[in-house]
Amino acid sequence: MAAATPNGIPASRPLASSVPIEAVLFDIDGTLCDSDPLHHVAFQEMLLEIGYNNGVPIDEEFFINNIAGRSDVEAAQNLFPDWPLEKGLKFLEDKEAKYRSLAKERLEPVKGLAKVVQWVKDHGYKRAAVTNAPRINSELMISLLGLTDFFQAVIVGGECEKPKPAPFPYLKALKELQVSADHTFIFEVNHFFFICICCKLVIWFYLQLKNVCFCCRILLQAHVQALLLEFLLLLWQQGTQRSPYWMQEPR
Incomplete structure (x- = not known):
């Protein structure tokens, strides 16, 4: 042994x-x-602020199927197919700032x-x-x-x-x-x-x-x-x- x-x-x-x-x-x-749970929370909070999905928080299944592991471009297109790409990417940039704030308190x-x-x-x-x-x-x-x-x-x-x-x-x-x-x-x-x-x-x-x-x-x-x-x-x-x-x- x-x-x-x-x-x-x-x-x-x-x-x-x-x-x-x-x-x-x-x-x-x-x-x-x-880190995925923190990304999920960051997206939930920011999407609620803009009334996404009629104000219903996105669930884990939606997060996994449309956001997790995707490039920023793909995630932006999945979330906001009717938005100009630049606007969607700016939203994701702001979301990353939200994630960093959460990570400082909760990342393990x-x-x-x-x-x-x-x-x-x-x-x-x-x-x-x-x-x-x-x-x-x-x-x-x-x-x-x-x-x-x-x-x-x-x-x-x-x-x-x-x-x-x-x-x-x-x-x-x-x-x-x-x-x-x-x-x-x-x-x-x-x-x-x-x-x-x-x-x-x-x-x-x-x-x-x-x-x-x-x-x-x-x-x-x-x-x-x-x-x-x-x-x-x-x-x-x-x-x-x-x-x-x-x-x-x-x-």
């Missing part, structure tokens, strides 16, 4: 020697912190984050945050989570040729960290793969081994997270080590 490191995560016997992992990339929203790290952060530090991996959130939001969240000195780079999708899920933010992170995609692991929220992990684990294993994607949400309850982290990294080790499809150079 592997010895435990001081932070409680089992020491990875073969990983350091067999798989030359050099870097770890983290999404922020939903991965480092559960996901359970198990401290252990994962320490695990990455213990192994000396390079690390970057790769997010579609505006930079002002990203830097605020990272600061509130106490991770300003942890990340060596913060890559914002809006500052790249195209945001995630296009490969450009990931490629920029690899360039800034000076690492190869073959030696990089991603902590990322992707709704499809999150569903696979929670409900259809066998499907996700198949996709993983087929190198469709190295996408996972593994910052879970602290007592589960350590074992799952080790298992997923071992699974990654045993694969064919091709790069995730979104980190391959665009053709």
Whole structure:
């Protein structure tokens, strides 16, 4: 049985020697912190102020189907199809200010984050945050989570040729960290793969081994997270080590 490191995560016997992992990339929203509820509240309050939906607050289903995970342009078009795009984007800009106000009071790290952060530090991996959130939001969240000195780079999708899920933010992170995609692991929220992990684990294993994607949400309850982290990294080790499809150079 592997010895435990001081932070409680089992020491990875073969990983350091067999798989030359050099870097770890983290999404922020939903991965480092559960920020969606705060975004939902911010939208609810601001939409009520303009009488949206006849004054009925938007529910979680509406938020997930029309707003969460969308680019600003897509969210603006979903919310206000009859508005000029610039007006819709200005509303979203104001909403982000509302979100930041809420985040300063309520933002919390996901359970198990401290252990994962320490695990990455213990192994000396390079690390970057790769997010579609505006930079002002990203830097605020990272600061509130106490991770300003942890990340060596913060890559914002809006500052790249195209945001995630296009490969450009990931490629920029690899360039800034000076690492190869073959030696990089991603902590990322992707709704499809999150569903696979929670409900259809066998499907996700198949996709993983087929190198469709190295996408996972593994910052879970602290007592589960350590074992799952080790298992997923071992699974990654045993694969064919091709790069995730979104980190391959665009053709």
